[in-house]
Amino acid sequence: MADFVHGDQADRKASHDVKRQHEASAEEQMSGDATHDVTQGTVRNGSLSAYPDPEKGVLGGVGFEPHDSDSEEVIRARELQQKSGFLRSLRAGEEWLDRKMGIETQGIDRIHEEDKQPPSILNVFFLWWSLTCHVGTLPIGVLGPEFGLTLNQSIAMIVVGTMMGALCTSYCGTLGPKLGLRAIATSRYSFGFYGAKLASVLNVVIGGGFAVVNVVVVGQILAAVSDYTMSIAVGCVIIAIIGYVISIFGFAIIHTYEKYSWIVTFIILCILIGQVAPHVDPSVPGFDTGLGLTGSMLSFLSINFSSSSGWCSIASDYYCNYPANTKSWKIFFLTFFGISIPTIFVTVIGACLGNAAVLSEVNPILTNAYDDHGLGGLLRESFHPLHFSKFCLVLLVFSVIGNNVAVNYSSGLSLQLLGHYFHAIPRFIWSLANAVVIAVLAIAGRQHLSTIVSNFVSLLGYWTISFTVILLIEDQVFRRREGYNLNVWDVPAKLPWGLAAVVSLLCGYLAGGVTGMSQTWYIGPIAAKFGGFGGDVGIYLSFAFTLFTYPPLRWYERKRTGR
Numbered sequence: 434m435a436d437f438v439h440g441d442q443a444d445r446k447a448s449h450d451v452k453r454q455h456e457a458s459a460e461e462q463m464s465g466d467a468t469h470d471v472t473q474g475t476v477r478n479g480s481l482s483a484y485p486d487p488e489k490g491v492l493g494g495v496g497f498e499p500h501d502s503d504s505e506e507v508i509r510a511r512e513l514q515q516k517s518g519f520l521r522s523l524r525a526g527e528e529w530l531d532r533k534m535g536i537e538t539q540g541i542d543r544i545h546e547e548d549k550q551p552p553s554i555l556n557v558f559f560l561w562w563s564l565t566c567h568v569g570t571l572p573i574g575v576l577g578p579e580f581g582l583t584l585n586q587s588i589a590m591i592v593v594g595t596m597m598g599a600l601c602t603s604y605c606g607t608l609g610p611k612l613g614l615r616a617i618a619t620s621r622y623s624f625g626f627y628g629a630k631l632a633s634v635l636n637v638v639i640g641g642g643f644a645v646v647n648v649v650v651v652g653q654i655l656a657a658v659s660d661y662t663m664s665i666a667v668g669c670v671i672i673a674i675i676g677y678v679i680s681i682f683g684f685a686i687i688h689t690y691e692k693y694s695w696i697v698t699f700i701i702l703c704i705l706i707g708q709v710a711p712h713v714d715p716s717v718p719g720f721d722t723g724l725g726l727t728g729s730m731l732s733f734l735s736i737n738f739s740s741s742s743g744w745c746s747i748a749s750d751y752y753c754n755y756p757a758n759t760k761s762w763k764i765f766f767l768t769f770f771g772i773s774i775p776t777i778f779v780t781v782i783g784a785c786l787g788n789a790a791v792l793s794e795v796n797p798i799l800t801n802a803y804d805d806h807g808l809g810g811l812l813r814e815s816f817h818p819l820h821f822s823k824f825c826l827v828l829l830v831f832s833v834i835g836n837n838v839a840v841n842y843s844s845g846l847s848l849q850l851l852g853h854y855f856h857a858i859p860r861f862i863w864s865l866a867n868a869v870v871i872a873v874l875a876i877a878g879r880q881h882l883s884t885i886v887s888n889f890v891s892l893l894g895y896w897t898i899s900f901t902v903i904l905l906i907e908d909q910v911f912r913r914r915e916g917y918n919l920n921v922w923d924v925p926a927k928l929p930w931g932l933a934a935v936v937s938l939l940c941g942y943l944a945g946g947v948t949g950m951s952q953t954w955y956i957g958p959i960a961a962k963f964g965g966f967g968g969d970v971g972i973y974l975s976f977a978f979t980l981f982t983y984p985p986l987r988w989y990e991r992k993r994t995g996r
Contacts, residue, residue: 574783
């Protein structure tokens with residue numbers, strides 16, 4: 434039962450792309466694992482390379498012969514690379530970059546236990562500081578005052594919503610170490626091989642939305658630093674390029690970078706709240722009362738929930754190198770506090786900025802700066818004196834890199850999961866395409882930051898809550914005893930059909946999310962009950978519909994198919 438996991442991931446197969454740091458034991462050699470198959474020209478223990486020879490353009494110089502440890506997904510991708518000169522060239526280029534620069538070439542393949550190279554367990558905590566403690570989180574907090582909430586009301590919704598959303602990400606992250614699979618690959622055990630493609634697409638959309646917000650904020654900041662002589666579009670392009678370049682180096686450098694990159698940002702944000710504090714007035718009343726106030730609070734709560742739950746579909750991407758026997762409670766709580774503390778910290782500062790610039794009428798300089806130049810202009814006037822302000826803004830620009838690096842990395846992995854042809858294209862190509870699309874969308878929406886944040890971020894919650902509920906029920910109910918057969922993670926015929934998960938996800942999103950959403954472009958019939966602008970209750974309805982539909986549908990699916 435070595436590959437049926439709920440305990441240790443005990444298999445000893447080597448992942449095809451990880452450079453092995455030890456040789457097979459003498460016992461394995463004596464058992465015949467290193468014997469030659471002369472007729473096929475292969476060595477079972479991997480002495481004949483399965484990587485492209487850049488000089489000859491073929492795998493190992495004799496054509497592709499798969500290793501015993503190669504999965505069906507890997508074999509099909511390599512075969513496609515051999516048939517296409519273009520794909521073969523891309524693979525050779527990826528190997529060249531790996532030798533020269535050390536970029537990660539592993540892609541979506543499962544990481545076997547003996548190939549794992551875990552960073553410090555504390556990285557689980559500090560990783561999220563860099564992903565959330567950045568200037569791109571500030572606009573979420575500013576929305577509270579824009580919705581007409583007082584500072585105290587905004588802070589209450591920030592704390593509750595962020596911690597609720599962090600529960601989703603924390604749980605999904607616990608699956609990474611014990612399965613050795615990326616987040617969307619893990620979802621195949623409930624969504625099936627083909628249903629997981631839907632999850633892949635949604636994951637890319639989620640990451641792209643967060644990245645667009647970050648890029649627009651950076652564009653506004655760089656424009657402010659240049660005294661508004663530089664176009665916001667130029668700043669968008671600059672930060673998109675920097676984030677992409679770092680992301681191609683993969684897991685190891687991301688963990689190293691994210692461990693420290695938040696420190697400077699944290700210090701600057703402490704300075705920011707210290708300088709803007711005299712302009713903050715908690716006693717300023719909000720805009721709404723009664724049912725309208727309830728609707729605004731529900732909508733802002735949903736946005737904060739989505740902000741921290743949006744990571745649930747990528748969390749285990751960064752945990753799959755930890756040993757399978759890593760305690761789940763450690764992963765859970767380090768993730769929970771790693772997300773909650775910095776997200777609440779930065780979002781509350783955003784609410785304070787909004788209070789000073791939106792609700793209060795005694796700070797015309799801040800109000801005019803925000804109205805005329807957006808968040809970049811507001812930050813420029815919040816720091817003082819001017820030269821110090823520009824210095825701080827330049828440093829804040831680099832704070833979003835950690836977030837965009839993670840988005841580019843995980844989006845590239847998600848796109849590889851769409852099929853064998855997608856897998857055959859190296860991750861760094863997909864990450865490049867993702868970065869280009871993000872930059873284009875950011876340039877197109879650079880004048881509408883608040884609209885992007887309020888409309889897009891809250892939409893994420895409908896999908897993330899359903900995704901978490903499905904994985905939770907599958908793991909704790911249907912696989913509590915039998916575990917996961919890790920040898921079939923890429924075998925469609927042995928994975929679930931996925932109809933139960935897909936139908937439950939759509940039911941939660943359409944029946945719950947659509948009827949309960951409150952957006953500037955659409956207010957659902959249930960959301961409309963909460964005042965003129967409605968109250969977003971889509972998350973709670975999505976949770977309820979998914980919770981009540983998935984168990985019976987999955988039970989019936991298992992009864993009919995046996996898987």
